[in-house]
Amino acid sequence: MSADNEEHGKFIDEHSGEESTGHEWDGIAELNTPMPRWWLGIMYASIIWSxxxxxxxxxxxxxxxxTKGTLGFSDRARVTKAVEKMHAxxxxxxxxxIGANLETIQSDPDLLRFAMAQGKSLFGDNCETCHGASGRGFPGYxxxxxxxxxxxxxxxxxRQTINYGIxxxxxDxxxxxxAAYGRDEIFSRTEIGALTDYVINLSTPSDKPNTLGTTLFAENCTSCHGDLGKGTRxxxxxxxxxxxxxxxxxxxxxQATIFNGRKGLMPNWNERLSQDQIAALSVYVHSLGGGE
Ligand code: HEC
Ligand code: HEC
Structure with a gap:
């Protein structure tokens, strides 16, 4: 501040060339520096914009x-519309x-993608508890x-299996x-032992003779497991x-299987899932096994 300042008046600051406001505290004066024009411009534009x-x-x-605004814009309405469109x-x-056969589904890429996505997520929610992650299975499942x-x-x-279960x-x-051939006293321990040997022999053949097992299997087991033991659907x-x-x-x-029988149980899903969900699951499960 220059020495010749008036005590309470306005003056021109000699360093900046700005006029003072006339306020002064303990020898410190306030200069009247205006806001830069660009800054004011932005501020007025923001006010008008808001x-x-x-x-x-x-x-x-x-x-x-x-207040709703004259454009009637609403995020909620927009989401509702998008959800409606997705449902449609x-x-x-x-x-x-529901009505399509597999060829029709496979020949429509959008439909197939939809079925696979639905099927995969339904499988995770309903089936993995028993059939394991991605259907890998467990003993009995x-x-x-x-x-x-x-x-x-x-x-x-x-689709039939999933609909009505086992x-x-x-x-349906x-x-x-x-059957429980041992527990229900259909066969003796010896007979069950011979049948067990016979069943093992079916997958890992040996030359050991097993007349008892051969006869018992032919008389009791082939009606379901087939003449050659290859199973029947x-x-x-x-x-x-x-x-x-x-x-x-x-x-x-x-031996335990023959003695106690097996009672694998798979729930029916036709009362819990809709037909389109069961169709989607069938497409998904069919694709897992390579598909017959
Ligand atoms: C409570 C356990 C359980 C649940 C949950 C379950 N399954 Fe099963 N599933 C089984 C059992 C046990 C079998 C084998 C039954 C038998 O021994 O014949 C089976 C068999 C099957 C088969 C027949 C396999 C074949 O070789 O023919 C299919 C397909 C199948 N399940 C699909 C599903 C699908 C899809 C779901 C979900 C919607 C599902 N399962 C849920 C227990 C279950
Ligand atoms: C009425 C039809 C039927 C008859 C008869 C039958 N089985 Fe079975 N067997 C089945 C079915 C169904 C299963 C699968 C059971 C399940 O998953 O609950 C099975 C499963 C088995 C298994 C288990 C196979 C595996 O992969 O773990 C063996 C072993 C077996 N049977 C042996 C026999 C023998 C030995 C006899 C004759 C004494 C026999 N079965 C008679 C229907 C039959």
């Missing part, structure tokens, strides 16, 4: 609601799925990734009826000649 925005768009909260598209796909099927691996077979509480369920009876075991191929396990 007024226009509040007129056009929803903005000011009121006691019960808010889905229901078109769902309707198509068939692996759905291979092409070995108890009841058939065609799209129609799979030993489930439904008139598949009936799996392996009408009865859901597994192939006993391969190395793929539903319950296990160890001697004790096979």
């Amino acid at each position: 007024i226009i925005y509040v007129i056009l768009m929803p903005g000011i909260p009121l006691l019960n609601g808010y 598209e889905r229901s078109v796909f769902s309707q198509k799925l 068939p692996n759905l990734n291979d092409d070995i099927w108890l009841w058939g691996g065609s799209y129609a077979d799979i 030993r489930a509480d439904h008139d 369920t598949r009936l799996s009826l392996m 009408e009865n859901g009876a597994p192939d006993l000649t391969d190395q793929d075991w539903l319950y296990g191929g160890r001697r004790e396990t096979i």
Whole structure:
């Protein structure tokens, strides 16, 4: 501050050339420096913009609601519309799925993609508890990734299984009826031992003679497991000649199967899932095993 300042008057600052406001505290004076023009310009533009925005768009909260704005824009309405559109598209796909056969589904890439996505997510929610992650299976719960099927691996077979289950509480369920040959005293321990040897021999042949086992198997087991032990799908009876075991191929396990029987139970889903969901699941499961 220059020495010749008046005590309470305005003056021109000699460093900046700005006029003072006339306020001064303990020898410190306030200069009247105006806002830069560019800054003011932006501020006035923002004010005008916010007024226009509040007129056009929803903005000011009121006691019960808010101002709607003249454009009538609403995020909620937009989401509702998008959800409606998705449901409409889905229901078109769902309707198509119910009636379509596998060829039709496979020849429509959008429909196939929809069915696979639906099927995969339904499988995760409903089936993995028993059939394992991505259908790998556990003892007693068939692996759905291979092409070995108890009841058939065609799209129609799979759809039937899922709809009505196996030993489930439904008139059309598949009936799996392996008896408890030991517990129900149909056979003696010796006879069960001979049958066990016979079954082991089917998948890992040896030259040991086993007349008792051969006779008992032919008389009691071939009606379901087939003359050659290769299984029959009408009865859901597994192939006993391969190395793929539903319950296990160890001697004790096979013996336990014949002694106690097996009662694999798969629930029917026709009362819990809709037909388009079951169709989607069938497409998905069919694709897992490579598909018959
Ligand atoms: C409570 C356990 C359980 C659940 C849940 C379950 N399954 Fe099963 N599933 C089984 C059993 C056990 C079998 C084998 C029955 C038998 O021994 O014949 C089976 C068999 C099958 C078969 C026949 C396999 C073949 O080789 O023919 C298919 C297909 C199948 N399940 C699909 C599904 C699908 C899809 C779901 C979900 C919607 C599902 N399962 C849910 C227990 C279950
Ligand atoms: C009424 C039809 C029927 C008859 C008869 C029958 N089975 Fe079975 N068997 C089945 C079915 C169905 C299964 C699968 C059971 C399940 O998954 O619950 C099975 C399963 C088995 C298994 C388990 C296979 C595996 O992969 O783990 C063995 C072993 C077996 N049977 C042996 C026999 C023998 C030995 C006899 C004769 C004494 C016999 N079965 C008679 C229907 C039959």
